[in-house]
Amino acid sequence: MTAPGPILVVNPNSDRTVTEALSRALDGFRLPGAPAIECVTFEDGPTGILTEQHVQEAALAFGAYAAARADAGAIISACYSQPGVDLARSLTSVPVIGIQDAGVLAALARADLFGVIAVAPGSIPRHLRHLRRLGVxxxxxxxxxxAEPVSVAESGRGERSFALLMQAATALAGKGAGAVVLGCAGMSGHRRRLEAELGLPVIDPTQAAVSMALGAILPDAA
Incomplete structure (x- = not known):
């Protein structure tokens, strides 16, 4: 049987440091015989997907990219607002996965209640709309x-951003969350330490999406 094509992990913003952080977080999934994992930067995108306009513009770019990559085994929208997932699904037959979907579903598999850390307050209404759509x-x-402004690239590195993540995660634990989802792909660099210090499962949604993609395409490669 033909080997599956690569898993394409698409960062829809133009910050390559975010893409590099995503790639490092996925090194553990690069196994012998498994599909390649390619992390892609949209060079023409904004430096962060922060507004509804950013989301809509990124959706069109993601859909066009998905349609052009007929070689893909699976395609992941690696932004928590997951721009373009529905559009891409209408343009390609390969699995298309958004990281919010994957992160939330992974959290629900680990705990009764989950919490989400957002990089900025303005993104929360957009996230909540999608949770209502999922019915969860x-x-x-x-x-x-x-609690303080942090860029997407900074959210996963440095002591300041870690302290802010820990503050938010502790607040979520106080609300009853049994698992915490990192609500920005850039936060991945702090996942392991945050989980160890918090004492609860901390979900990197991009890792969750790649796990889901591997589960979808590897059985066909057997």
């Missing part, structure tokens, strides 16, 4: 934004 808002303990 009843299991949301809460979503908390970082």
């Amino acid at each position: 808002d009843g299991r949301l303990a809460g979503e908390v934004a970082l």
Whole structure:
């Protein structure tokens, strides 16, 4: 049987440091015989997907990219607002996965209630709309934004951003969250340490999406 094509992990913003952080977080999935994992930067995108306009513009770019990559085994929208997932699914037959979907589903597999850390308050209404669409808002303990402004690239590195993540995660635990989802792909660099210090499962949604993609395409490669 033909080997599956690569898993394409698409960062829809133009910050290559975010893409590099995503790639490092996925090194453990690069196994012998498994599909390649390619992390892609949209060079023409904004430096962060922060507004509804950013989301809509990124959706068109993601859909066009998905349609052009007929060689893909699976395609992942690696932004928590997961721009373009529905559009891409209409343009390609390969699995298309958004990291919010994957992160939330992974959290629900680990705990009764989950919480989400957002990089900025303005993104929370957009996230909540999607949770209502998924029908899982009843299991949301809460979503908390970082208390101080942090760029997407900075959110996963440095002591300042870690302290802000820990503050938000502790607040979510106080609300009853049994698992915490990192609500920005850039936060991945702090996942392991945050989980160890918090004492609860901390879900990197991009890792969750790649796990889901591997589960979807590897059985066909057997």
